[in-house]
Amino acid sequence: MKGGSNVAPVIIKKKKVVAGDGHHGGAWKVAYADFVTAMMAFFMLMWLLNATTEKQRKGIADYFSPTIAVNRVSGGGDGSLGGTSVFSENTLPKVGTGATSLHPTRDVAARGAITAPDSGAGKADMAKLEEALLGRGGESVLEENDLRHVELRLTDEGVTIEIFDLPDAPLFTDGNRTTPLLQALARGIAAAANAVENQIAVDAHTRSVPLVRSENPVWTDSATRAGVLRDLLTGAGLDEARFDRTTAHADREPVSANPMSERNNRLEVVFLRP
Structure with a gap:
């Protein structure tokens, strides 16, 4: 700057902004929402336990953890899965050679296989x-x-x-x-x-x-x-x-x-x- 100039110097200040300052952003809201949801689920569970009978509670438990009974007459299929999906019928275990309780084959009928x-x-x-x-x-x-x-x-x-x-x-x-x-x-x-x-x-x-x-x-x-x-x-x-x-x-x-x-x-x- 030339001496004797009447122009004031320009000063630039840089302010560093820290994200989440004050209330740490919105993370606390997510944590609080999770807490409220968990508490609501807990109280719903307590209400169900108090409002249902033993048989109803057993039915609810069986719905979420189904069991599959294995038949005493069991074997493989006539090919890959016997030509069907394992979820295609109500009874998942195979009976005999490529048959199920809903659609038995002639070999199974001849052996007198036990029904499901x-x-x-x-x-x-x-x-x-x-x-x-x-x-x-x-x-x-x-x-x-x-x-x-x-x-x-x-x-x-x-x-x-x-x-x-x-x-x-x-x-x-x-x-x-x-x-x-x-x-x-x-x-x-x-x-x-x-x-x-x-x-x-x-x-x-x-x-x-x-x-x-x-x-x-x-x-x-x-x-x-x-x-x-x-x-x-x-x-x-x-x-x-x-x-x-x-x-x-x-x-x-x-x-x-x-x-x-x-x-x-x-x-x-x-x-x-x-």
Whole structure:
């Protein structure tokens, strides 16, 4: 700059701007939204647990974690996947050589392969028994309070009606003496059995007893209870010729994690597949 000039010097200032200064940008909003969403999901879960029954909760759990039963007669296909996709039918396991339960081949039919649990005949029997026993199509043969002790399911053997103890309502008292509850359940099952013509099997299960006892009565109790239920069913009008077997399982197949739980005391009436 020349000396003696009256022009003021120009000064340029550079200000460094830091991003996110003050409130750290919008990241906190995303974190807060995730937190609120998680809390909403948690409270919805708590509400569902309180507003649904045990059967409904089991149905929801099975929906999100489905299981696939493997048939005892199983094998490969007549080529890659037997010419079909593994998701093309309701039953995923293959039966025999390139066949499924919905479309069996001649080789499978000749061998007499076992049908899958969800076959049409089994579903039809299940629907008839549900309609008669639970009153799905009209009046139920059981009181609403008694239905707490009843569970129906479709298995490889056929349709199973399971009746079981609850902590405040046992099926037997003083050893193997029947209660009015069991007698009412037997009358209802006998009435519902008229809806189908299947042969019947009776299975009995008991809970474990403390090992300090000198004798373990679980085998004797389960055998006696299976016979008692058969006698109750025949006494209620069920034809004795329809019974195929009675089986005592003792405490070998508990359904509860606690082997001494009352829930393990149960009787099963199985309507066998033809």
